[in-house]
Amino acid sequence: MLVLTRKAGESVCIGNDIRVRVVSFSRGSVRLAIDAPSEVAVHREEVLERIAEENRMAAQASGEAAEALRGLDRGLEEDR
Amino acid sequence: MTAEPIRIEHRVLGEIRASEDEVLEFPGLPGFSQARRFVVREHDRESAFGWLVSLDVPDLAFPVTDPQLFVPDYAPKIEPHHLRAVEQREGDAMKLLVIARVSEGTVDLNLAAPLLIDLRSRRGLQVILEKGDYAARTRVIGADARSSPEGEASADEPSKGEDPRSSRSPRGRGAKAKSSRPPSARPK
Numbered sequence: 001m002l003v004l005t006r007k008a009g010e011s012v013c014i015g016n017d018i019r020v021r022v023v024s025f026s027r028g029s030v031r032l033a034i035d036a037p038s039e040v041a042v043h044r045e046e047v048l049e050r051i052a053e054e055n056r057m058a059a060q061a062s063g064e065a066a067e068a069l070r071g072l073d074r075g076l077e078e079d080r
Numbered sequence: 081m082t083a084e085p086i087r088i089e090h091r092v093l094g095e096i097r098a099s100e101d102e103v104l105e106f107p108g109l110p111g112f113s114q115a116r117r118f119v120v121r122e123h124d125r126e127s128a129f130g131w132l133v134s135l136d137v138p139d140l141a142f143p144v145t146d147p148q149l150f151v152p153d154y155a156p157k158i159e160p161h162h163l164r165a166v167e168q169r170e171g172d173a174m175k176l177l178v179i180a181r182v183s184e185g186t187v188d189l190n191l192a193a194p195l196l197i198d199l200r201s202r203r204g205l206q207v208i209l210e211k212g213d214y215a216a217r218t219r220v221i222g223a224d225a226r227s228s229p230e231g232e233a234s235a236d237e238p239s240k241g242e243d244p245r246s247s248r249s250p251r252g253r254g255a256k257a258k259s260s261r262p263p264s265a266r267p268k
Binding site: 049 | 092093109111124127131142181182193208
């Protein structure tokens with residue numbers, strides 16, 4: 001892993017079209033400005049991780065889900 | 081179509097056949113960056129649920145549904161860059177699905193990260209909504225089914241251990257289902 005030191009106002013470039021600039025920092029927080037092409041997804045890690053976790057849980061439960069859905073569908077059919 | 085049909089065997093869903101023109105391409109999903117090619121299959125002819133089945137990762141499938149069936153006024157903010165990512169052009173038919181967590185008697189929808197699909201380009205994207213309008217786990221069926229932030233959710237499926245015959249179609253109700261629990265699902 002590459003570790004760099006930057007001052008406020010300085011930037012790091014990633015590839016040809018991504019630039020991350022340190023805007024300011026205070027009391028343990030750093031404010032970043034990110035310039036990236038729109039097709040590059042930029043997310044806070046914890047937001048992305050939350051979605052990844054939900055995806056994993058939904059996929060893991062697919063066996064149980066198939067079983068439960070059969071129950072729901074039987075119910076739907078008899079409603080008709 | 082002359083292309084060879086795709087055929088995979090899924091541990092839970094059994095044999096899945098698909099033709100190339102049914103394949104949806106995603107840039108991976110969070111937690112599953114290697115899963116890029118999918119097909120959507122109905123769970124059953126009349127089911128409100130379907131499956132987003134990975135053609136790349138063995139035995140990977142996500143239960144999916146149309147969020148509007150459960151949360152009629154669900155309106156996530158889709159940004160122009162999301163549309164560009166799925167190569168949307170004017171007039172394209174679009175589809176919005178959400179991943180569901182389904183267990184016996186409960187269903188939770190991930191309304192914070194809907195699946196945006198362009199049916200012409202066959203490109204899809206799991207959109208991660210930046211504004212916290214919708215929860216990643218919104219209970220829409222079962223005990224504790226709560227209303228969405230917009231105040232709409234139906235809660236008419238049986239809770240754990242109930243006879244599935246007491247369930248109803250999610251289309252059937254909705255408007256006044258705020259915190260309701262059907263009589264059949266009341267704890268004894």
